[in-house]
Amino acid sequence: MEDFRFQNKTDIRFGKHHIDEELHDAVAQFGDKVLLTYGGGSIKKSGLYDRVIKALADLKVVELSGIAPNPKIDSVREGQKLTKEHDIDVILSVGGGSVLDASKVIASAKFYDGDAWDLVADRGAKSRANIDQLPVVDILTLSATGSEMNSGSVISNPDLNIKLGTNGPNTPAVSFLDPQLTYSVSKWQTAAGSFDVFSHLTEQYFDRATANDVTSGLIEGMMRSVIKWAPVALAEPDNYDARANLMWGATMALNGIARSGTKNGWTVHPIEHELSAYYDITHGVGLGILTPRWMKRALSTETQARFARYGREVWHLTGDDDQDVAQRAIQATYDWIKSLGIPMTLAGVDINSDDKFEEMAEEAVRIGNLDHNGGYVNLTVDDVVALYQASM
Ligand code: NZQ
Ligand code: ZN
Numbered sequence: 001m002e003d004f005r006f007q008n009k010t011d012i013r014f015g016k017h018h019i020d021e022e023l024h025d026a027v028a029q030f031g032d033k034v035l036l037t038y039g040g041g042s043i044k045k046s047g048l049y050d051r052v053i054k055a056l057a058d059l060k061v062v063e064l065s066g067i068a069p070n071p072k073i074d075s076v077r078e079g080q081k082l083t084k085e086h087d088i089d090v091i092l093s094v095g096g097g098s099v100l101d102a103s104k105v106i107a108s109a110k111f112y113d114g115d116a117w118d119l120v121a122d123r124g125a126k127s128r129a130n131i132d133q134l135p136v137v138d139i140l141t142l143s144a145t146g147s148e149m150n151s152g153s154v155i156s157n158p159d160l161n162i163k164l165g166t167n168g169p170n171t172p173a174v175s176f177l178d179p180q181l182t183y184s185v186s187k188w189q190t191a192a193g194s195f196d197v198f199s200h201l202t203e204q205y206f207d208r209a210t211a212n213d214v215t216s217g218l219i220e221g222m223m224r225s226v227i228k229w230a231p232v233a234l235a236e237p238d239n240y241d242a243r244a245n246l247m248w249g250a251t252m253a254l255n256g257i258a259r260s261g262t263k264n265g266w267t268v269h270p271i272e273h274e275l276s277a278y279y280d281i282t283h284g285v286g287l288g289i290l291t292p293r294w295m296k297r298a299l300s301t302e303t304q305a306r307f308a309r310y311g312r313e314v315w316h317l318t319g320d321d322d323q324d325v326a327q328r329a330i331q332a333t334y335d336w337i338k339s340l341g342i343p344m345t346l347a348g349v350d351i352n353s354d355d356k357f358e359e360m361a362e363e364a365v366r367i368g369n370l371d372h373n374g375g376y377v378n379l380t381v382d383d384v385v386a387l388y389q390a391s392m
């Protein structure tokens with residue numbers, strides 16, 4: 001097991017009864033000037049917007065709406081302007097991971113006078129070193145990213161065709177997680193979100209550290225839970241237990257616990273982020289298409305024992321031949337993703353040309369350091385191009 005430090009200060013308020021009773025004080029403890037951030041309107045349709053406005057009636061609320069999936073830097077710039085203009089004390093993010101990711105960068109950008117993109121381009125170096133950050137309170141409406149309990153944000157710059165992960169100094173101050181708010185999430189986003197969670201687990205499970213049995217076992221348990229509950233949520237959108245397990249699973253998968261003691265090089269995420277950057281596709285869908293192909297590429301005589309453990313512990317496969325169990329585990333992964341309704345090819349998300357694969361692969365390898373032990377197995381630009389091509 002590798003050395004690690006684990007600290008996470010987010011105050012989690014999970015379940016049905018926290019929001020109406022506690023939202024006001026959770027926000028007001030930081031001041032009375034609030035920037036309310038949200039997306040394209042799902043919170044108005046569900047009635048959540050009205051509940052929030054009612055709860056914050058005695059506070060000064062400034063709104064930033066229209067934060068898009070794969071949040072764009074322009075929304076962050078707009079938020080930066082509003083936080084300065086209104087001398088905002090606290091941000092309340094209401095929505096999915098995209099709204100929350102943008103909100104976290106806005107929270108740092110209030111204290112930065114340059115272009116907000118600088119705080120993304122440097123992967124958060126300035127934000128962490130010497131820029132303050134507003135507290136962020138969030139009400140999460142989609143289970144996927146884990147953004148509600150981590151310090152990361154992923155922001156897109158369409159002018160540059162770049163989608164980049166950055167890390168601020170803090171995790172959200174308070175996160176309200178009410179699974180009922182996810183009942184209205186579409187099948188597409190439910191499948192994508194569930195697979196995003198699963199991918200966060202595979203990225204951390206296929207790892208070069210050895211003898212990290214505590215973390216491996218935790219991850220296997222969380223994987224089994226996503227495999228069990230995602231189809232239930234798809235079949236019965238208002239099944240509380242399914243939505244609750246997916247919501248807490250999403251948070252736990254990426255709050256730092258599943259990384260403890262690992263070497264943790266992520267591979268499929270940087271490769272997927274290029275698809276989202278160039279074609280603005282849904283993150284979890286891109287991961288679903290790429291992951292089984294990456295697994296096939298990563299399987300070798302050196303890695304087969306790990307893949308076989310994955311097959312036995314997660315997919316309940318039996319047999320003594322590691323290579324055989326590993327291959328069946330990859331097939332089981334593919335079949336499960338497909339059963340969620342995720343299109344298993346890039347053509348299924350309207351990517352029909354390989355024109356951009358070379359430049360996308362170069363970026364993925366550079367950003368993820370994929371050819372220098374950045375991931376579980378090293379991948380060259382040619383390897384990544386081959387992965388995109390195998391996914392067509
Ligand atoms: O914009 P609105 O109208 O709210 O609609 C959203 C959006 O269209 C809708 N939605 C959200 N909650 C809903 C709902 N529709 C009905 N009912 C509800 N309760 O769903 C759509 C997608 O929302 P989005 O926030 O984009 O989804 P998600 O939470 O999956 O976030 C994806 C983004 O997070 C990044 C991804 O790259 C992507 O940009 N990631 C962030 C990470 C992090 N911060 O740690 C890690 C992840 O690996 C990921 O990269
Ligand atoms: Zn992800």
